[in-house]
Amino acid sequence: MPVPAVTPTTESIEGCAQIELRDVSHAFAVEGGTLPVLDELSLRVKKNELTSVVGPSGCGKSTLTRLISGLIKPDSGEIFLAGDKVVSPRPTVGMAFQNPVMLEWRNVLMNVILPLEIVAPDMPRNKREERALELLSMVSLEGFEDKRPSELSGGMRQRVSLCRALVHDPDVLILDEPFGALDAFTREELWGVMYNLRRIRPFTCLLITHDLRESVFLSDHIVVLSQRPAKVQYTTNVDLGEDRQVRDLYAPKVTGLLTELRQHIEIAQDKNR
Ligand SMILES: Nc1ncnc2c1ncn2[C@@H]1O[C@H](COP(=O)(O)OP(=O)(O)OP(=O)(O)O)[C@@H](O)[C@H]1O
Ligand SMILES: [Mg+2]
Secondary structure (H helix, E strand, O other), X not given: OOOOOOOOOHHHHHOOEEEXXXXXXXXXXXXXXXXXEEEEEEEEXXXXXXXXXXXXXXXXXXXXXXXXXOOOOOOEEXXXXXXXXXXXXXXXXEEEEOOOOOOOOOOHHHHHHHHHHHHOOOOOHHHHHHHHHHXXXXXXXXXXXXXXXXXXXXXXXXXXXXXXXXXXXXXXXXXXXOOOOOOHHHXXXXXXHHHHHHHHOOOEEEEEOOOHHHHHHHOOEXXXXXXXXXXXXXXXXXXXXXXXXXXXXXXXXXXXXXXXXXXXXXXXXXXXX
């Protein structure tokens, strides 16, 4: 019996997209009309890759994260997570924001476990704790599991927030300016924590940031959005190899990339002037 010729699909050539937006447009209803925020925006993040999204303030980056997590629906276009169309909020999305909200009456361990109680209520308590403790140790917080959130520094709280966002093994992690409220040195320290976390346990991530160095250090790809209504204005790959160090960000080869990104942000900011 003849064997049919196999034509590779686009997917098998390019690698499976864990996050995919196809021509997504969205506008908010506001007093006196509508405010167009995203305009036929398309992007793909492959499994276990990290893409940063940078762009002018107010261009629609946080709206993008709410659309991907299914909290709001696009006016047109489609969003897929691990190949499934997003039609409602997904527990398979982990999220972390600039100011992590923690439950003060729960200790660190119990805050990290919280998503498992919702997503995997049948998981035995010792398994939940084992998983949370493993993550806490990956971000160097072993010994802090009994502390209350108010006993932690800002950097520690953000580490806990990363663990909580990852504890249920989400298909994707969405970070919206997670390190924006931290001082410069703590922020750099957290870049290292995040980088090592992904090396030990790879996951797919979309990172929204205003910090170009942060985007370069952590990303495989960077997307620059235009002014609102946002489109993808520019994309670039970050070819810095596997063993990245924060101090490399001050090396000449990175300066070229940072300058290029800075220029694209300026172009985006100028668009509506
Ligand atoms: N629920 C809403 N109703 C009406 N307008 C909204 C709503 N949410 C966001 N907007 C508007 O949509 C635009 C994009 O907001 P968004 O928060 O996505 O921007 P952003 O790129 O995340 O900004 P920043 O960089 O400052 O965080 C802004 O003009 C904002 O005022
Ligand atoms: Mg925002």
